[in-house]
Amino acid sequence: MASEAVVPIKTDIDIVAARQKGRELATVMGFVSTDSTLLATAISELARNIIRYAKNGEILIASVQSGDRVGITVVARDNGPGIANISLAMQDGFSTSGGLGLGLPGVKRLMDEFHIVSDVNKGTTVTIKKWKR
Amino acid sequence: MASEAVVPIKTDIDIVAARQKGRELATVMGFVSTDSTLLATAISELARNIIRYAKNGEILIASVQSGDRVGITVVARDNGPGIANISLAMQDGFSTSGGLGLGLPGVKRLMDEFHIVSDVNKGTTVTIKKWKR
Amino acid sequence: MEVPILKQGLYLIASIQAALSDVDLLHLRDALAEKVGKFRARGVIVDVTVLDVMDSFASRTLRDLAHMTRLRGAETVIVGIQPEVAFAMVQLGLTLEGVDTALDLEEGLAFLDKKTKRHTSRG
Amino acid sequence: MEVPILKQGLYLIASIQAALSDVDLLHLRDALAEKVGKFRARGVIVDVTVLDVMDSFASRTLRDLAHMTRLRGAETVIVGIQPEVAFAMVQLGLTLEGVDTALDLEEGLAFLDKKTKRHTSRG
Ligand SMILES: Nc1ncnc2c1ncn2[C@@H]1O[C@H](COP(=O)(O)OP(=O)(O)O)[C@@H](O)[C@H]1O
Numbered sequence: 001m002a003s004e005a006v007v008p009i010k011t012d013i014d015i016v017a018a019r020q021k022g023r024e025l026a027t028v029m030g031f032v033s034t035d036s037t038l039l040a041t042a043i044s045e046l047a048r049n050i051i052r053y054a055k056n057g058e059i060l061i062a063s064v065q066s067g068d069r070v071g072i073t074v075v076a077r078d079n080g081p082g083i084a085n086i087s088l089a090m091q092d093g094f095s096t097s098g099g100l101g102l103g104l105p106g107v108k109r110l111m112d113e114f115h116i117v118s119d120v121n122k123g124t125t126v127t128i129k130k131w132k133r
Numbered sequence: 134m135a136s137e138a139v140v141p142i143k144t145d146i147d148i149v150a151a152r153q154k155g156r157e158l159a160t161v162m163g164f165v166s167t168d169s170t171l172l173a174t175a176i177s178e179l180a181r182n183i184i185r186y187a188k189n190g191e192i193l194i195a196s197v198q199s200g201d202r203v204g205i206t207v208v209a210r211d212n213g214p215g216i217a218n219i220s221l222a223m224q225d226g227f228s229t230s231g232g233l234g235l236g237l238p239g240v241k242r243l244m245d246e247f248h249i250v251s252d253v254n255k256g257t258t259v260t261i262k263k264w265k266r
Numbered sequence: 267m268e269v270p271i272l273k274q275g276l277y278l279i280a281s282i283q284a285a286l287s288d289v290d291l292l293h294l295r296d297a298l299a300e301k302v303g304k305f306r307a308r309g310v311i312v313d314v315t316v317l318d319v320m321d322s323f324a325s326r327t328l329r330d331l332a333h334m335t336r337l338r339g340a341e342t343v344i345v346g347i348q349p350e351v352a353f354a355m356v357q358l359g360l361t362l363e364g365v366d367t368a369l370d371l372e373e374g375l376a377f378l379d380k381k382t383k384r385h386t387s388r389g
Numbered sequence: 390m391e392v393p394i395l396k397q398g399l400y401l402i403a404s405i406q407a408a409l410s411d412v413d414l415l416h417l418r419d420a421l422a423e424k425v426g427k428f429r430a431r432g433v434i435v436d437v438t439v440l441d442v443m444d445s446f447a448s449r450t451l452r453d454l455a456h457m458t459r460l461r462g463a464e465t466v467i468v469g470i471q472p473e474v475a476f477a478m479v480q481l482g483l484t485l486e487g488v489d490t491a492l493d494l495e496e497g498l499a500f501l502d503k504k505t506k507r508h509t510s511r512g
């Protein structure tokens with residue numbers, strides 16, 4: 001049941017497309033409805049950060065397996081400006097754009113796993129995972 | 134009146150068991166009720182950190198004596214990932230899990246003594262003490 | 267996706283019909299702020315029942331909408347936030363602080379009737 | 390430990406009967422968010438009188454619960470926090486900011502009556 005989709009993120013409409021793709025896969029894989037919602041919400045936040053800070057990028061959505069667990073991994077990547085201070089960016093309320101500053105720390109709370117790599121002037125990659133319950 | 138109990142911490146139910154054990158000993162030793170509550174609350178935080186960050190570990194609860202003072206010492210230990218930057222972890226609001234980040238600094242405020250040792254990839258041991266008033 | 271805005275008595279009712287893009291949400295916000303004046307509305311209901319995701323942008327835009335209509339003399343109530351959506355919002359840290367909410371359209375109307383102290387008939 | 394949830398008029402009352410595990414607390418949160426819709430409740434009371442420990446997880450879960458029900462149109466009030474528990478919470482830094490509290494069930498009912506502006510009889 002391996003499945004993978006890449007959604008290019010260029011305009012605000014792609015944010016909707018990406019999160020719907022995520023929900024679709026979660027539903028097909030039999031995720032409980034709450035977890036599909038959490039996943040779709042997380043994708044929405046990551047996609048918007050791409051548009052807002054990096055102008056464009058892509059979101060990969062794939063099923064993963066580890067032992068007898070199955071889950072969904074989402075990789076949001078861009079070649080944008082990167083994040084200079086990741087631990088600062090991960091704090092509730094921190095924003096360089098006058099935003100709410102809840103996106104990154106919030107996504108971390110929504111997911112089972114969260115990983116971020118960022119290089120200034122090179123780009124940002126956020127990898128998240130949600131396991132099926 | 135030496136007394137010692139070890140509570141294995143594996144699931145969220147063990148958190149309740151550990152803090153009840155702590156309160157029990159405090160009551161038997163004649164702690165004022167407020168201090169029993171502070172101790173039980175501290176144990177609850179440490180036990181939850183074990184589950185959350187190290188998956189499992191144990192909590193030792195023992196009576197201690199020093200001169201004519203008696204008290205209770207609690208040792209929470211795990212072989213989990215450890216803490217890379219302890220002074221950061223001891224700051225109010227610092228959390229790597231999107232949590233409130235009040236556990237460790239809060240426990241320190243609740244107790245008379247607080248000591249933490251942690252090695253990355255080896256584990257964490259927190260030792261706390263409350264003296265009987 | 268244009269969101270239809272109905273006038274019902276002193277209220278405006280915006281019933282979101284499908285997923286909205288960020289631009290759609292901004293349009294909705296601005297359209298309501300403008301229509302409140304045009305129709306001399308006292309209350310606004312935004313029905314989000316069909317929204318399966320309410321992220322930080324949507325929350326913020328709805329909050330701004332509520333504040334804008336209030337400055338124009340109309341109370342806004344958001345209705346229909348589903349339990350799972352509420353859960354995701356709270357985990358993100360989005361609480362719509364300072365914005366009124368009600369279970370559904372019916373409760374929203376009752377809320378506005380009370381808040382605008384108009385017990386006269388609508389419609 | 391399932392927490393019994395009683396319906397009393399427009400309110401739901403959850404009376405915690407014994408120490409709750411983290412999972413129990415999450416169940417309570419989700420059950421209330423769902424039942425608010427089912428019973429069209431306007432208010433929720435969570436009675437924590439018997440809890441002898443309120444740690445950061447419990448505080449956070451009660452806060453989330455209050456925010457979730459509010460997004461669904463019902464106000465939540467936490468009642469019965471014991472003095473010693475309150476002391477420990479404050480030492481930890483847990484203030485339940487943004488969450489309403491009252492001394493006991495009676496005060497909680499009075500608070501909800503005022504907040505939801507329903508002075509009609511309950512029950
Ligand atoms: N993809 C990205 N590229 C560059 N910077 C980013 C990216 N995502 C997040 N950031 C930085 O991290 C900060 C925090 O992000 P977030 O928590 O989502 O809140 P917000 O977007 O509301 O500011 C942003 O203000 C921005 O400086």
Ligand SMILES: Nc1ncnc2c1ncn2[C@@H]1O[C@H](COP(=O)(O)OP(=O)(O)O)[C@@H](O)[C@H]1O
Pocket residue numbers: 182183186187211213214215216222223227228229230231232233234235236237238257
């Ligand atoms: N037993 C532990 N093992 C590994 N890391 C821990 C442990 N306890 C605490 N930590 C680290 O210290 C940080 C702060 O802990 P704490 O103050 O209890 O707040 P919170 O658990 O809400 O994050 C945690 O986010 C985590 O990174």
